[in-house]
Amino acid sequence: MGAINYIHDQFGANEDDILVMHDAVRPFVTRHIIMENIRLAESYKAVDTAIGATDTIVKVENDEVSEIPVRSFMYQGQTPQTVNIPAFEAQYEHMTDEERRALSDSAKVMLLAGHKVGIADGDESNMKITRPYDLRLANAIAKEDDDV
Numbered sequence: 001m002g003a004i005n006y007i008h009d010q011f012g013a014n015e016d017d018i019l020v021m022h023d024a025v026r027p028f029v030t031r032h033i034i035m036e037n038i039r040l041a042e043s044y045k046a047v048d049t050a051i052g053a054t055d056t057i058v059k060v061e062n063d064e065v066s067e068i069p070v071r072s073f074m075y076q077g078q079t080p081q082t083v084n085i086p087a088f089e090a091q092y093e094h095m096t097d098e099e100r101r102a103l104s105d106s107a108k109v110m111l112l113a114g115h116k117v118g119i120a121d122g123d124e125s126n127m128k129i130t131r132p133y134d135l136r137l138a139n140a141i142a143k144e145d146d147d148v
């Protein structure tokens with residue numbers, strides 16, 4: 001919410017204003033992905049970026065597999081995620097601390113509010129650097145880009 005408060009303080013926010021949020025740990029985002037988010041935000045109050053899952057997603061509860069959803073319905077969420085600012089604020093303000101802690105992305109806030117969430121095609125290269133192996137991969141990609 002820090003970014004939204006900053007926008008209010010510095011510029012004010014109108015009904016139609018959107019916020020395109022990106023993880024700093026995804027350095028290879030493309031212009032195309034950002035533009036798709038903005039384009040879809042004209043039709044949706046929220047946009048998520050995702051790529052189809054290539055691994056099967058396995059849900060685990062209490063150390064046991066509880067569900068193996070059909071893979072063709074499964075996507076991996078990325079950023080940017082884009083929201084209409086007033087709609088996002090309205091839902092976020094109503095959420096409990098526990099609900100907020102359980103969030104792993106911003107698009108979910110809008111789903112909880114009952115908004116349809118548009119989907120922008122992500123890219124494998126828009127990877128999230130989380131683990132040491134990701135950093136090795138990212139360095140290799142960055143080096144390759146430098147060499148081109």
Ligand SMILES: C[C@](O)(CO)[C@H](O)COP(=O)(O)O
Pocket residue numbers: 023076077078079104105106128130
């Ligand atoms: C929003 C996100 O990038 C979608 O993949 C991801 O969930 C952020 O996760 P984080 O590692 O908790 O920042």
